[in-house]
Amino acid sequence: MPTNNAFIYYIADTKYGPRVLLLKHVGSGAYGPPGGKCERVDSDWDCVRREYREEVGHDLPSKSDCLRSMRFDIKHGGGSHTRIFVHRTLKLPEEGVPRQRGGAGTREIEYIQHFSFADIRLMVAKRSGCRLRSCAVASMEKVMSFIDKGF
Numbered sequence: 001m002p003t004n005n006a007f008i009y010y011i012a013d014t015k016y017g018p019r020v021l022l023l024k025h026v027g028s029g030a031y032g033p034p035g036g037k038c039e040r041v042d043s044d045w046d047c048v049r050r051e052y053r054e055e056v057g058h059d060l061p062s063k064s065d066c067l068r069s070m071r072f073d074i075k076h077g078g079g080s081h082t083r084i085f086v087h088r089t090l091k092l093p094e095e096g097v098p099r100q101r102g103g104a105g106t107r108e109i110e111y112i113q114h115f116s117f118a119d120i121r122l123m124v125a126k127r128s129g130c131r132l133r134s135c136a137v138a139s140m141e142k143v144m145s146f147i148d149k150g151f
Contacts, residue, residue: 005082006048007035012092019114032133044083
C-alpha cells in the first residue's frame, strides 16, 4: 500500500529537557511536524526528507545521528495511510523563521519552534494558546503514548 503522507516528529534531549520540533503554518497559524504529501515516485523516507528540507530549510540529519527511532502508520478511510517517523536526538535546528520559507517559495511555514512535552500535552488537550493542525492530533497522541512508555 503506497504512503499518501509522511511526517517526522523530531525530539531532542536538551539542557531544558526534551523538546519537540513543530512548524507554525502560514494561514491557519496551527502547528504540526515537518512532512506532507508523498509523490508517487517517493519512498516514505524520501518523502519526509524532501518535505523536511523544503519546510525547515536544510537536510534532515542522518538516521545514524539519532539516539532512537521508530515509525508507525495511521490508517484513514479508503485504504490511505500516513507514515509517521519519530527520531530522538541531541540537537534540533534553531528556532525562528526558516531559511527557506516553505517549498519552492510557497511560504507555507511561518516559524520553527521547540515545545516541551508538557506544552504538547496541553496542545493535544486543546488547553493551550497554540493549536495543533487537525492532521497532527492523532499522531501526536500516539507519539506521546510511546514517550510515556520510555521511548
